[in-house]
Amino acid sequence: MTSRAGIDSSTTDKAGSQDSQNVLVEMRGITKRFPGVVANDGITLTIRRGEIHAVLGENGAGKTTLMNILSGMVCPDEGTIVIRGQEANIESPQDALRHRIGTVYQHFTLVPNLSIIENVVLGTPSRFVLALNQAEQRLREMLGGFELTVPLQTQVRHLSIGQQQRVEILKVVFRGSEVLLLDEPTSVLTPVEVKELFGILLGLKAQGVSLVLITHKLEEALEVSDRITILRQGKNVGELGPAALAGKDDVELKQRIVDLMFGGLPPQENGGRAKIAAAPAVLSLRDITALGDRGTLAVQEMSLELRASEIFGIAGVDGNGQKELAEVIAGQRLAVKGRVTLDGVEITNCGTSAAVKAGIVYVSDDRLGEASVPAGSVADNLVLKAIDRAPFSKRAMLNWSAIQANALRLIHEFEVKAPGPWTRLSTLSGGNIQKLLLARELALQPKVLVCNKPTHGLDLKTVRFVLQTLRAQADKGTVIVLISSELDEILALSDRIGVMYNGRLLATFERDEADLETIGHLMLGVRI
Amino acid sequence: MNRRSFVSAITPVISSGLVIAAAFLVGAILLSLLGKNPLQAYHVLISRGLGSSFGVSETLIKMAPLLIVSAGLLIALKASVWNIGVDGQFLVGACLAGVVAPKLAGAIPLVPMLFISALAGVLGGMLWGVIPALLKVRYGLNEIITTIMMNYVAVYLTSWLVKGPFKDPQVVPPQTAVVPEAFRLPPIPFTPVHIGLLVGLIAVLVVYLLFRNTTFGFKLWVLGQNPRTAIHAGMRVSRLTVLALLLSAGFAGLAGANDVLGVKGMFQGEWNPGYGLTGFALVFLARLDSLWVVPFAYFFSFLLLGGEIMARSANIPVYFVDVLEGLMLVFFAVGVYLERTLAERDRRRVPATQGG
Numbered sequence: 001m002t003s004r005a006g007i008d009s010s011t012t013d014k015a016g017s018q019d020s021q022n023v024l025v026e027m028r029g030i031t032k033r034f035p036g037v038v039a040n041d042g043i044t045l046t047i048r049r050g051e052i053h054a055v056l057g058e059n060g061a062g063k064t065t066l067m068n069i070l071s072g073m074v075c076p077d078e079g080t081i082v083i084r085g086q087e088a089n090i091e092s093p094q095d096a097l098r099h100r101i102g103t104v105y106q107h108f109t110l111v112p113n114l115s116i117i118e119n120v121v122l123g124t125p126s127r128f129v130l131a132l133n134q135a136e137q138r139l140r141e142m143l144g145g146f147e148l149t150v151p152l153q154t155q156v157r158h159l160s161i162g163q164q165q166r167v168e169i170l171k172v173v174f175r176g177s178e179v180l181l182l183d184e185p186t187s188v189l190t191p192v193e194v195k196e197l198f199g200i201l202l203g204l205k206a207q208g209v210s211l212v213l214i215t216h217k218l219e220e221a222l223e224v225s226d227r228i229t230i231l232r233q234g235k236n237v238g239e240l241g242p243a244a245l246a247g248k249d250d251v252e253l254k255q256r257i258v259d260l261m262f263g264g265l266p267p268q269e270n271g272g273r274a275k276i277a278a279a280p281a282v283l284s285l286r287d288i289t290a291l292g293d294r295g296t297l298a299v300q301e302m303s304l305e306l307r308a309s310e311i312f313g314i315a316g317v318d319g320n321g322q323k324e325l326a327e328v329i330a331g332q333r334l335a336v337k338g339r340v341t342l343d344g345v346e347i348t349n350c351g352t353s354a355a356v357k358a359g360i361v362y363v364s365d366d367r368l369g370e371a372s373v374p375a376g377s378v379a380d381n382l383v384l385k386a387i388d389r390a391p392f393s394k395r396a397m398l399n400w401s402a403i404q405a406n407a408l409r410l411i412h413e414f415e416v417k418a419p420g421p422w423t424r425l426s427t428l429s430g431g432n433i434q435k436l437l438l439a440r441e442l443a444l445q446p447k448v449l450v451c452n453k454p455t456h457g458l459d460l461k462t463v464r465f466v467l468q469t470l471r472a473q474a475d476k477g478t479v480i481v482l483i484s485s486e487l488d489e490i491l492a493l494s495d496r497i498g499v500m501y502n503g504r505l506l507a508t509f510e511r512d513e514a515d516l517e518t519i520g521h522l523m524l525g526v527r528i
Numbered sequence: 529m530n531r532r533s534f535v536s537a538i539t540p541v542i543s544s545g546l547v548i549a550a551a552f553l554v555g556a557i558l559l560s561l562l563g564k565n566p567l568q569a570y571h572v573l574i575s576r577g578l579g580s581s582f583g584v585s586e587t588l589i590k591m592a593p594l595l596i597v598s599a600g601l602l603i604a605l606k607a608s609v610w611n612i613g614v615d616g617q618f619l620v621g622a623c624l625a626g627v628v629a630p631k632l633a634g635a636i637p638l639v640p641m642l643f644i645s646a647l648a649g650v651l652g653g654m655l656w657g658v659i660p661a662l663l664k665v666r667y668g669l670n671e672i673i674t675t676i677m678m679n680y681v682a683v684y685l686t687s688w689l690v691k692g693p694f695k696d697p698q699v700v701p702p703q704t705a706v707v708p709e710a711f712r713l714p715p716i717p718f719t720p721v722h723i724g725l726l727v728g729l730i731a732v733l734v735v736y737l738l739f740r741n742t743t744f745g746f747k748l749w750v751l752g753q754n755p756r757t758a759i760h761a762g763m764r765v766s767r768l769t770v771l772a773l774l775l776s777a778g779f780a781g782l783a784g785a786n787d788v789l790g791v792k793g794m795f796q797g798e799w800n801p802g803y804g805l806t807g808f809a810l811v812f813l814a815r816l817d818s819l820w821v822v823p824f825a826y827f828f829s830f831l832l833l834g835g836e837i838m839a840r841s842a843n844i845p846v847y848f849v850d851v852l853e854g855l856m857l858v859f860f861a862v863g864v865y866l867e868r869t870l871a872e873r874d875r876r877r878v879p880a881t882q883g884g
Contacts, residue, residue: 332759353762362760370760373753384750384761393743 030079039065041234054221057231072096102177112157162193288338298324313494321503330362331355359447374426379407431462551855573834591829595728600779607772613675614804616682617653621781624652626795630705653781661773665766687797702797713790736818
């Protein structure tokens with residue numbers, strides 16, 4: 001394995017001068033901040049004429065934001081976009097279309113009751129009268145590679161999902177787009193339809209269209225792309241050009257990409273293992289099964305025994321049941337099967353407030369959408385879970401001075417940069433919000449702390465602070481369940497590591513038995 | 529203070545004023561289309577409503593039910609429970625108070641009689657509120673729909689009740705027995721205004737203190753901000769939702785009792801003052817701020833009274849005030865929309881100008 005420094009310098013440089021005229025779109029230093037999160041952090045991305053360029057990264061890596069910027073849905077905070085050598089100002093989807101950049105969204109934008117041709121012509125700029133016949137002729141010429149076996153007069157609602165997607169692509173190409181952005185185009189398709197889609201994409205490429213494929217599926221990216229850009233935590237962490245993609249054998253290449261996606265850092269030593277093995281189990285899960293929000297099985301028969309002072313890392317790609325598992329432990333989601341016991345007392349499905357009382361706290365990954373009231377003050381948010389307790393209230397009456405004192409103390413202890421206890425939470429940075437949430441949970445003096453993606457989207461300094469805080473808390477005897485898709489932080493912190501895939505715990509490792517490669521593969525469901 | 533923070537601080541204060549002005553402006557156009565002179569109409573409205581002691585005292589009397597209804601709406605809306613059923617709850621409360629009060633009048637002393645009658649009103653309102661509340665937490669039915677539907681049921685149910693079982697057999701029109709003058713709400717000393725106004729002011733103050741000083745108010749606020757957060761924080765969301773709707777409905781019922789005991793002296797069939805819409809308009813214009821509700825209640829009470837004055841002296845349909853209120857809600861929505869888009873545009877523009 002070669003250096004994982006990121007940019008595939010060899011390929012980029014060699015190609016340098018001769019393909020500069022091939023460059024169609026250049027995004028330079030794109031930064032976009034949302035409240036609490038830096039979605040894009042100085043990303044540079046180059047799209048060349050007639051290539052399929054995959055933007056790969058796991059959920060939340062910033063892919064969609066980057067594409068929304070290029071398609072005019074979102075305005076960047078910093079950075080410039082250069083199209084065909086000229087700086088462009090893309091402020092709306094119309095602007096993007098004018099620059100011949102078209103987007104095929106995950107959720108289709110077709111009108112079900114209109115025919116294929118009407119949908120394609122609809123919204124063609126500055127035409128009051130629809131020139132359907134003319135359009136039909138042009139459309140027929142374009143249809144070649146599209147394998148649309150139905151008449152153009154068919155209403156869109158009669159088409160299959162795959163066919164609808166093709167109409168969507170057709171629509172964008174019809175408007176003369178030279179760059180096509182496809183946001184997770186395969187997520188709605190069956191495997192056969194995926195093959196057909198790739199056929200169409202290759203056909204378009206042959207006609208000189210550039211395609212940007214946003215995906216988190218490694219195999220698919222490898223299958224059709226000429227170039228892969230990997231995003232992680234809002235940063236461009238590597239670009240693999242045609243040479244890199246062709247030259248190496250698959251396994252090593254995949255490993256390298258997995259490293260880039262999840263961030264492989266050399267594992268760190270940590271001590272205190274022997275002590276943990278001897279300690280009695282604090283939290284135990286038996287055959288936990290739970291449903292996701294859509295009623296599908298999210299967690300399947302998971303069993304775990306966790307001891308005092310243990311940090312148990314759960315690795316996995318987002319959306320493999322980690323969040324649901326955390327919510328079951330925190331009493332926030334019903335387990336349909338199985339038992340949760342804390343210190344030998346069963347607490348299955350006891351509800352959130354009982355779980356908190358028993359000593360289980362949960363740092364949710366959805367900091368602004370679930371864990372806090374963004375419009376509330378820092379002080380309000382710090383007592384959200386303890387409002388019924390002394391000293392914050394007495395006989396249902398609030399004690400504002402205790403609430404303020406609590407805020408001042410925690411702001412100081414956790415080195416939060418906040419103007420004061422009554423500052424509106426949403427005005428703070430993501431890192432400071434996370435510190436506050438962590439402070440709030442730890443102030444409850446938990447026996448078990450469940451953390452979901454505690455460092456997601458944070459700057460390095462805060463990441464270190466959070467990880468140190470967790471370690472220190474574990475040393476005080478708290479069991480910590482650390483859920484993260486950042487393999488390096490799992491490896492840096494955990495005493496034991498489990499890998500979740502499709503709602504199941506595929507394997508658990510002692511820290512010193514675990515290696516990046518095995519875990520990385522297990523995270524993608526590849527058994528070795 | 530830079531331009532943006534100054535604008536955002538002042539916006540909510542001036543926007544309600546602008547909303548009211550815009551509604552009056554469009555109202556003036558409508559009046560002109562009807563062939564009326566809007567300036568003359570508004571002159572009558574202001575000179576009689578504000579300029580006469582009769583106008584002022586009538587305004588204060590009409591303010592009482594608005595304050596009580598708004599107190600309830602504040603609880604529900606701050607918890608994001610959309611109680612559109614104020615009118616129905618008001619009617620059921622008024623009807624029950626109208627049945628209980630005449631039976632007790634003379635049988636027991638004035639103070640307990642008024643208390644029990646008011647309690648009957650509160651219970652009537654809650655009875656009408658508990659159904660949508662349970663439907664919401666048990667079956668996830670949207671309370672906006674159910675409370676609106678309950679309004680219609682209440683209108684017809686109460687008018688049937690006073691035509692049938694609760695009808696005063698002594699008189700021809702469908703109504704409950706009349707509460708003797710001596711057993712109505714007494715006036716505030718040295719004024720012609722009955723003590724309902726004080727009840728209303730206390731109700732608003734209680735709600736203000738509820739949200740300022742109690743854990744219950746804190747939890748309702750969190751629920752209103754984001755139910756997911758409330759669940760995450762271990763709050764009992766179903767219970768809070770039911771309580772918010774029940775309290776809100778209870779206040780609506782109390783307002784019903786107030787009108788029966790203070791103004792009308794009985795419950796009449798097919799009577800529906802429609803305080804719900806007015807309450808909504810004024811609570812929103814006050815930006816869900818408990819204390820701002822008081823001046824807005826005065827203003828809306830003035831409008832309601834003004835509607836009657838304009839009807840009598842300028843021959844303008846009494847529904848014109850409803851039109852004005854509706855326009856205010858529309859312009860309020862427009863105002864909120866504008867504020868959001870302006871804020872969004874500011875947010876977009878600032879980095880862009882810095883960048884290049």
